[in-house]
Amino acid sequence: DTAVSQTPKYLVTQMGNDKSIKCEQNLGHDTMYWYKQDSKKFLKIMFSYNNKELIINETVPNRFSPKSPDKAHLNLHINSLELGDSAVYFCASSRQTSTGELFFGEGSRLTVL
Amino acid sequence: DAKTTQPNSMESNEEEPVHLPCNHSTISGTDYIHWYRQLPSQGPEYVIHGLTSNVNNRMASLAIAEDRKSSTLILHRATLRDAAVYYCILRGGTASKLTFGTGTRLQVTL
Numbered sequence: 520d521t522a523v524s525q526t527p528k529y530l531v532t533q534m535g536n537d538k539s540i541k542c543e544q545n546l547g548h549d550t551m552y553w554y555k556q557d558s559k560k561f562l563k564i565m566f567s568y569n570n571k572e573l574i575i576n577e578t579v580p581n582r583f584s585p586k587s588p589d590k591a592h593l594n595l596h597i598n599s600l601e602l603g604d605s606a607v608y609f610c611a612s613s614r615q616t617s618t619g620e621l622f623f624g625e626g627s628r629l630t631v632l
Numbered sequence: 633d634a635k636t637t638q639p640n641s642m643e644s645n646e647e648e649p650v651h652l653p654c655n656h657s658t659i660s661g662t663d664y665i666h667w668y669r670q671l672p673s674q675g676p677e678y679v680i681h682g683l684t685s686n687v688n689n690r691m692a693s694l695a696i697a698e699d700r701k702s703s704t705l706i707l708h709r710a711t712l713r714d715a716a717v718y719y720c721i722l723r724g725g726t727a728s729k730l731t732f733g734t735g736t737r738l739q740v741t742l
Contacts, residue, residue, distance in 0.1 A: 523675075552729075560717070562676065562732040575729050609675050618664055618723075621730055623675030 522546050525610050525624040532600060533632055539596045540627045542610030550574075551593035552611040552621065553585060562609070568593055569615050600631045636720045641737040644710045652705040652736055654720030659700050663724040667694065667705050668732070669716040676719065676732070679705065715740045 523544045532538055544551060552575075553565040567575035568587045582598045597604060607626040613619040637655040644650040656665065667679040680687055680694045682703070687694040693706040707714055719735040 554732075561734070562670075562719075564729045564731065567729060577729075611675070618681060620666075620678035620681070621668075621676070623677070626673075626675050 521624075522622050523610055523612055523624040525608075525627045527627060528625065529628050529630075531630045531632065534600055534602060536600050537596070537598045538600060538629070539594055540608055540610075540629070541592070541594045542624060543592050544610075544612040544622070545591065546612055546622060548612040548619075548622075549590055549615040550613050550619070551587065551590070552613075553593065553595050554609040554611065554623075556607045556609060556626070558606070566593075566595075597629075600629075602631050605629055605631045636722060636733055638718075638720055638733065638736045640734065641739065643739045643741065644707075646711060646740055646742055647709050650707040650710045650714070650738065650740075652707075652718050652720075652738065653702065654704070655702045656720070656722055657701045659722055660724060663722040665694065665696060665700075665703050666721045666723050666730065667692070668719045668721065668730075669714075670719070670735070671713075671716045679718070681723075710738075710740045712740050712742075714738065 525542050550569045552567045556562045565579045566585045571587045584596045587593045607628045609626045610624040611621040613621045666681040668676045670676045680692050682694045695704045717735040717737050719732050
């Protein structure tokens with residue numbers, strides 16, 4: 520069983536559309552994250568949720584709205600997609616400790632045309 | 633978050649040990665040193681972490697300087713599958729985020 524699974528793996532869409540990426544973890548972790556990796560391969564944290572509560576929001580445009588229906592799921596909805604949103608989005612989870620290792624999903628590659 | 637400095641790239645021959653350095657001169661007393669790696673077309677993967685003492689696990693060893701201002705990730709016998717970008721990250725506090733830098737791209741050749 521995949522520990523952290525994201526869907527879809529690939530997403531190609533037009534500018535202005537709205538799209539969602541889903542993430543699920545079966546590790547029983549309290550904390551989940553979304554990271555964005557751009558074309559220069561720089562990995563940047565976007566959001567973190569702990570037990571369905573937002574704890575990190577890294578000045579991401581409000582077109583991006585995370586939603587955590589329960590602690591095993593963290594979905595990312597993006598409104599009015601722009602060319603600059605093209606990237607690989609990684610979901611991750613961990614226990615809520617400073618030493619808890621993060622387990623990452625395989626990534627969702629979003630291409631905005 | 634305290635900053636880390638790593639070489640952009642390193643090369644190694646297969647079956648030889650690799651020492652990946654990381655400087656973190658502004659580390660605070662509560663910061664843990666974490667190492668992750670990202671293989672091509674995959675998500676980052678945890679490698680090892682430590683606070684003050686050297687650490688060993690099945691993947692690697694972590695050597696931490698006595699003043700904690702630097703550390704070295706040691707791969708004892710590099711294989712082609714170890715070719716990846718290796719990230720050295722400081723993390724402190726229960727709610728702190730994991731902030732990735734540019735990492736070291738390790739190339740392993742036959």
